[in-house]
Amino acid sequence: MIRFDHVVKTYPRSTRPALDGIDLTVEAGEFVFLVGPSGSGKSTIVRLALCEEKVTSGGLTVAGRDLTTIRRRNVPALRREVGTVFQDFRLLPDKTVGQNVAYVLHVLGETPEAVRSAVPAALETVGLAGLEHRLPHQLSGGEQQRVAIARALVRRPTLLLADEPTGNLDPRTSLELVRLLEEINASGTTVVMATHDDRIVDTLRRRVVQLEAGRIVRDEAAGLYLRAPELTAEKTSGEPVRADSEVVPDASPPPTAAEADPLTSKEPVNTIDQGGPAATDGPQR
Numbered sequence: 001m002i003r004f005d006h007v008v009k010t011y012p013r014s015t016r017p018a019l020d021g022i023d024l025t026v027e028a029g030e031f032v033f034l035v036g037p038s039g040s041g042k043s044t045i046v047r048l049a050l051c052e053e054k055v056t057s058g059g060l061t062v063a064g065r066d067l068t069t070i071r072r073r074n075v076p077a078l079r080r081e082v083g084t085v086f087q088d089f090r091l092l093p094d095k096t097v098g099q100n101v102a103y104v105l106h107v108l109g110e111t112p113e114a115v116r117s118a119v120p121a122a123l124e125t126v127g128l129a130g131l132e133h134r135l136p137h138q139l140s141g142g143e144q145q146r147v148a149i150a151r152a153l154v155r156r157p158t159l160l161l162a163d164e165p166t167g168n169l170d171p172r173t174s175l176e177l178v179r180l181l182e183e184i185n186a187s188g189t190t191v192v193m194a195t196h197d198d199r200i201v202d203t204l205r206r207r208v209v210q211l212e213a214g215r216i217v218r219d220e221a222a223g224l225y226l227r228a229p230e231l232t233a234e235k236t237s238g239e240p241v242r243a244d245s246e247v248v249p250d251a252s253p254p255p256t257a258a259e260a261d262p263l264t265s266k267e268p269v270n271t272i273d274q275g276g277p278a279a280t281d282g283p284q285r
Ligand SMILES: Nc1ncnc2c1ncn2[C@@H]1O[C@H](COP(=O)(O)OP(=O)(O)OP(=O)(O)O)[C@@H](O)[C@H]1O
Pocket: 011, 012, 014, 017, 018, 036, 037, 038, 039, 040, 041, 042, 043, 044, 045
């Protein structure tokens, strides 16, 4: 489902690579936690898999597509297969729950009849039947994140990428949400979740891939959340290190329609277009 092959990612104007030789294979049907301290590269893995960024070198295949050579016109098809959930929910604040979930189907050109049946079904799956007409601000954080999951599920993704989906939720709500992700996984969707939440990782005992400074330092089936000794050392030295379980409130403004869902959001960065290679930061071989 996902294959990183010696992937190096160096962002423009960075001197250090964010990912430094990543080899990672995720098979269809797996549930994988990505863990590691802030800045270790978890979100970069998610962004590369979504084709929001391109690898600097190495190979990357997601859902059968080679993302080092994918053409711009083929990126929407990739994102149709890959559902995403983020820490800050990214719901459209002035649209109802139903409209938030339906939006992506309209973009995909689904018929009104198809939308009318798919939206309640997706909301039922996430336990939000009957809340279709509420606005996001009339929901709890956990409910808002369920809407985001319904929005991801409604297009039946084969892969679900969740980047800190519980980062703004209390522990009980977080666990309920991750149980929902487990159910989704049990029904066949591959799930990859980046998280700082040690309780969740220790409760679920799934595969754990641990990153440190852009490298995989642990890849363990049925793993626990372990902090690296370096992080502990940094904490005791008084350096300002963000605690792994710290909840960081999201202060960013609400998303626009285009930002709310990656299917319709960021143009694929530096994706090879029909006309030829991208201008900057393409694969350097
Ligand atoms: N757009 C960017 N431009 C330059 N550097 C970036 C960019 N995005 C991330 N980085 C750097 O890449 C490294 C990895 O960042 P990344 O966001 O992948 O880490 P993370 O493990 O997801 O962190 P967190 O847990 O805080 O979300 C960090 O050093 C970060 O500063």
